[in-house]
Amino acid sequence: MDTETRHQHIRTRAQTEGRVAATALATELGVAVQTIRRDLRQLCAAGLLERVHGGAVLPSGVSNIGYDDRRALNRDVKIGIARRTAQLIPDNASLFLNIGTTTEAVAHALHAHRNLMVVTNNLNVANILASNQSCDVIVAGGSLRRTDGGLVGDLAALAIDRFKVDFAVIGASAIDQSGDLLDFDPEEVRVSQQVIKAARATILVADASKFTRKAPVKIASLAQVDHFVTDNIPSEALAHRCIDWQTRVSLIKTL
Structure with missing residues (x-):
């Protein structure tokens, strides 16, 4: 699976569930956790996601993310x-x-x-x-x-x-x-x-x-x-x- 396809999959999953976990995505997509972490860094740098411990969440808009995630x-x-x-x-x-x-x-x-x-x-x-x-x-x-x-x-x-x-x-x-x-x-x-x-x-x-x-x-x-x-x-x-x-x-x- 190429990078663009992985990124789209990650964004879709985040939009559906609000949060994605790196280890779960790696298993689901059949790639190394390090690959998913790199994908998450790229998506966060573009402002499309926000990093939290173990994964990422959707960026805020009209409501804030959870306090533990913010910590x-x-x-x-x-x-x-x-x-x-x-x-x-x-x-x-x-x-x-x-x-x-x-x-x-x-x-x-x-x-x-x-x-x-x-x-x-x-x-x-x-x-x-x-x-x-x-x-x-x-x-x-x-x-x-x-x-x-x-x-x-x-x-x-x-x-x-x-x-x-x-x-x-x-x-x-x-x-x-x-x-x-x-x-x-x-x-x-x-x-x-x-x-x-x-x-x-x-x-x-x-x-x-x-x-x-x-x-x-x-x-x-x-x-x-x-x-x-x-x-x-x-x-x-x-x-x-x-x-x-x-x-x-x-x-x-x-x-």
């Missing part, structure tokens, strides 16, 4: 982004961490920081930081979104309005070529927008796969971001816009 996406890159972000945040600072698997990685990377005050609407972040005895954690109340431990809605936005923090560390589900930061849930977006207003500086943490994804609700623009930590900006035009917007970009090294 597995580009895990090593997220760890690198988190470590670089932690370097931007000094001890004795106040900050906000919003919902997302990359912001969870940032919470892990802050384990050695001292005298932080962290406000979050992410129960996962609160649990991660609970082990740091030198970190005060404030949870912004709201409606619990059980799929990812997020607290959203009016109560969360009102709680955040009471603060003025040094840093807002935010993620996004997608970034389009105009520099708009996008997400899926309008209730979550309202909270993220309030977070940006409540911070003296905003740090966006997002890996380059976000440039291949789509989401329907606008959070903000990169023009409103002070620092963007990522592994790559695929568009030279967008990189120049970041310079014009005075958005500082930190590109981490990847293996």
Whole structure:
């Protein structure tokens, strides 16, 4: 079976089932697992699929992929982004961490920081930081979104309005070529927008796969971001816009 035929088969299976597994595809198509993994890398590079542990899923559109799958996406890159972000945040600072698997990685990377005050609407972040005895954690109340431990809605936005923090560390589900930061849930977006207003500086943490994804609700623009930590900006035009917007970009090294 040639490459084009395999790719079409993989895409059809993903469209039918939402997710494909490399080992199952290899058995089904009678090829080596390494061949399927190469096919998946090519399809993901083209924005047709998104890699998860053991396989791939359909790229997002109007609904997000599962939280466990998001945790597995580009895990090593997220760890690198988190470590670089932690370097931007000094001890004795106040900050906000919003919902997302990359912001969870940032919470892990802050384990050695001292005298932080962290406000979050992410129960996962609160649990991660609970082990740091030198970190005060404030949870912004709201409606619990059980799929990812997020607290959203009016109560969360009102709680955040009471603060003025040094840093807002935010993620996004997608970034389009105009520099708009996008997400899926309008209730979550309202909270993220309030977070940006409540911070003296905003740090966006997002890996380059976000440039291949789509989401329907606008959070903000990169023009409103002070620092963007990522592994790559695929568009030279967008990189120049970041310079014009005075958005500082930190590109981490990847293996």
